[in-house]
Amino acid sequence: MLGLKMETDPRWVDLAQKNIAEILTDHAFCEQKAASNAISIIVQYPQYPDLVKAMISICQEELSHFEMVHEKIQALGLTLGFERKDPYVNDLSEYLRRNKTNSSSEGQFVNKMMFSAMIEARSCERFKRLSEQLEGEDLRTFYRNLMESEARHYMTFLGFARKYAKTVDVEACWKEFLAFEGELIKKYGKRETIHG
Numbered sequence: 001m002l003g004l005k006m007e008t009d010p011r012w013v014d015l016a017q018k019n020i021a022e023i024l025t026d027h028a029f030c031e032q033k034a035a036s037n038a039i040s041i042i043v044q045y046p047q048y049p050d051l052v053k054a055m056i057s058i059c060q061e062e063l064s065h066f067e068m069v070h071e072k073i074q075a076l077g078l079t080l081g082f083e084r085k086d087p088y089v090n091d092l093s094e095y096l097r098r099n100k101t102n103s104s105s106e107g108q109f110v111n112k113m114m115f116s117a118m119i120e121a122r123s124c125e126r127f128k129r130l131s132e133q134l135e136g137e138d139l140r141t142f143y144r145n146l147m148e149s150e151a152r153h154y155m156t157f158l159g160f161a162r163k164y165a166k167t168v169d170v171e172a173c174w175k176e177f178l179a180f181e182g183e184l185i186k187k188y189g190k191r192e193t194i195h196g
Contacts, residue, residue, distance in 0.1 A: 002121045002124060002125060002151070002154065003121070003174075003178055004121055004122065004125055004178065004181065004182065004185075005178055005179060005181065005182025005183075006181075006182040006183075006185045006186060007125065008125060008126055008129050008185070008189050009189045010129070010133065011189070012126075012129065012189040012190075013129050013130060013133040013134065015190070015191065015192045016130060016134070016192050017133075017134060017135060018192070019192040020076070020078075020139070021073070021076075021078045021081070022081070022192040022193065023130075023192050023193070023194065024069055024072060024073045024076075024078065025073070025080055025081035025082075025084070026084050026192075026193040026194050026196075027069050027194050028066055028069040028070055028073065028080060029083045029084065030086070030123065030194050030195075031062050031063070031065040031066040031069060032062070032063075032066050032083075033086075033089075034058070034062040034065075034119070034120075034153075035058075035059045035062035035063045035066065037116055038055040038056075038058040038059035038062065039055070039059055041055045041112065041116070042055045042056070042059075044112070045109065048160070048164065051160050051164075054156055054160070058153055058156065061149060061153075065146060065149070068142075068146075072139075072142060084193055086193070086195055086196075087188075087195075087196070088122070088184070088185075088188050088195035088196065089119060089195065091184055092115055092118055092119070092181065092184070093115060095177070095180050095184075096111040096114070096115055096177075099111065099173075102168060102173065104167070104168075106164075106165060106166065106167055106168055107168050109161070109164060109165070110161045110165050110168045110170055110173060111173075113157045113158065113160050113161035114157070114158070114161060114170075114173060114174055114177050116153075116157040117153075117154050117157035117158045117161070117174075118177060118178075118181055119195075120150045120151075120153040120154035120157065121150075121154045122181070122185070122195060123150045123194060123195070124147050124150035124151045124154060126194055126195070127143045127144075127146050127147035127150060128143075128144075128147050130143040131143040131144035131147055158170075158174065161174075
């Protein structure tokens with residue numbers, strides 16, 4: 001369903017397991033950034049009422065997830081650390097910024113939707129790994145539930161790209177973006193962060 005070209009190396013979960021505090025802190029801030037992204041979409045594209053409504057829901061859900069992760073951190077006797085940089089997200093953004101085929105305002109809208117969809121897709125895939133391989137049923141269940149939400153968000157963003165693109169070939173752009181991400185992800189999966 002996700003269409004990702006490269007699966008995460010299973011050894012990434014071993015890194016996560018060894019430093020669950022790092023993974024949870026990074027995850028918490030991923031949720032916060034996802035909420036901020038939804039707000040920025042509302043600010044940039046208020047002309048689409050259905051998009052605004054969907055982004056309000058996503059923002060609320062992402063903030064709820066931030067709270068859930070923070071509660072999980074506290075329940076484990078840990079403390080939320082500081083925000084980490086996310087080079088993976090920066091690499092995706094840089095690829096889309098360099099993509100001159102989508103330089104029109106419509107193309108930029110498609111890029112924003114694809115960017116958001118890709119992050120949700122990779123997060124979903126990583127959460128699936130965690131839900132299958134982490135030690136402890138509690139954390140596995142926690143990530144299984146969040147995985148389903150990420151999949152919904154992925155579909156929402158791609159759906160809006162397809163709905164509002166009139167001149168941009170969303171399917172061709174998405175296919176190219178998936179190919180790029182498939183190569184990109186090969187350099188990740190070596191750090192105890194959600195996308196690292």
